[in-house]
Amino acid sequence: MNEKSLLATSDSQPSPAVQAVLEQEKKLITPRRIFYLAIALVILVYSGQQSDLSVIELIQGGGNMAEYISRYFPPDFRDWRLYLQDTIETIAMGLWGTILAAIVAVPLAILASENLCPSWLVFPIRRVLDGMRAINEVVFALVFVVAVGLGPFAGVLALFVHTAGTLGKLFSEAIEAIDPGPVEGIRATGASKLQEIVFGVIPQVLPLWTSFTLYRFEANVRSASVLGIVGAGGIGVSLYQSFRSFKYPKVCAILLFLIVSVAIIDTLSSKLRQRLI
Incomplete structure (x- = not known):
C-alpha cells in the first residue's frame, strides 16, 4: 500500500x-x-x-x-406437634389473607389504571392503595385484635388489607403496560366497557396477576409468623413466648419450621406458575 x-x-x-x-x-x-x-x-x-x-x-x-447465635443450637423439637399445628395455622392465615386481597385488588386495580379510568377517579384510588400499603400488617393486626379479639382471624384481616394495597398497585401497573390493540379491536365491535376489560384486558394481565399473587402468598406466610406477637394467632405466638423466656433452642426449632414451610410453598408456587403462565 x-x-x-x-x-x-x-x-x-x-x-x-x-x-x-x-x-x-x-x-x-x-x-x-x-x-x-x-x-x-x-x-x-x-x-x-x-x-x-x-x-x-x-x-x-x-x-x-x-x-x-450459638445459643440457638441444637434446636429443641420436643414441642414439634405444637409447632406443626401453629405452622399450618400460619399458612392458612397467609392463604386466606392473600385470596381476599386478590379479590378486592382486581376492581381497585382497574379503577387505578390511567388507561382505563379518568384521572379524577384514578388519583383517589391510588391514594387509598398507598395508605393500605404504607401501614404495616402489625398495626392493622392491633386494630383488628380490638375489633374481633385475639386469634388468627385478626391476622387474616390485617394481611388482607395490607396485601390488597400491594396487589392493587402491582395489578394496575400490569394493566397500564398492556397492548392496546386487542382492546381497540374489541371496542370497534361495539362492545361495552366491561366487555373490553373482560375480553381485552384480563387475558393479557392474568399471567402476571397470578405470579404476583403467588409471590404475595409466600410473603404473607412470613408476615403471618410475626403477627402472633400482637396476639393475631399463628406460630408467632410460640415464637414470641420463646423469645421472652430466652428459650433460644425452641426459637431455632420454630425458625426451622418456618424455613421449611416457606421453601415448600416456594417450590409448589414455582411449579404452579410454570403451568399457568
Whole structure:
C-alpha cells in the first residue's frame, strides 16, 4: 500500500456504525445526567449517615453475634406437634389473607389504571392503595385484635388489607403496560366497557396477576409468623413466648419450621406458575 492510500485511509470518516456508537456515548454523558448522578450520590451518602452504616462496628461485633447465635443450637423439637399445628395455622392465615386481597385488588386495580379510568377517579384510588400499603400488617393486626379479639382471624384481616394495597398497585401497573390493540379491536365491535376489560384486558394481565399473587402468598406466610406477637394467632405466638423466656433452642426449632414451610410453598408456587403462565 502506497503513501497516498495510507493518507486517504487515515483521513477517511468513521463508518456509520462507529459514528452511531460515538453519538450514543455523547448522549450518555451529558451535564444533566452528571447532575442527577451527583444528586443521587449525595442522597446515598446522607441516607447512610442517617442509618448509622458502619462496617467497622459490624466487624467488631461479629464475635458477639456468633456467640449469641450459638445459643440457638441444637434446636429443641420436643414441642414439634405444637409447632406443626401453629405452622399450618400460619399458612392458612397467609392463604386466606392473600385470596381476599386478590379479590378486592382486581376492581381497585382497574379503577387505578390511567388507561382505563379518568384521572379524577384514578388519583383517589391510588391514594387509598398507598395508605393500605404504607401501614404495616402489625398495626392493622392491633386494630383488628380490638375489633374481633385475639386469634388468627385478626391476622387474616390485617394481611388482607395490607396485601390488597400491594396487589392493587402491582395489578394496575400490569394493566397500564398492556397492548392496546386487542382492546381497540374489541371496542370497534361495539362492545361495552366491561366487555373490553373482560375480553381485552384480563387475558393479557392474568399471567402476571397470578405470579404476583403467588409471590404475595409466600410473603404473607412470613408476615403471618410475626403477627402472633400482637396476639393475631399463628406460630408467632410460640415464637414470641420463646423469645421472652430466652428459650433460644425452641426459637431455632420454630425458625426451622418456618424455613421449611416457606421453601415448600416456594417450590409448589414455582411449579404452579410454570403451568399457568
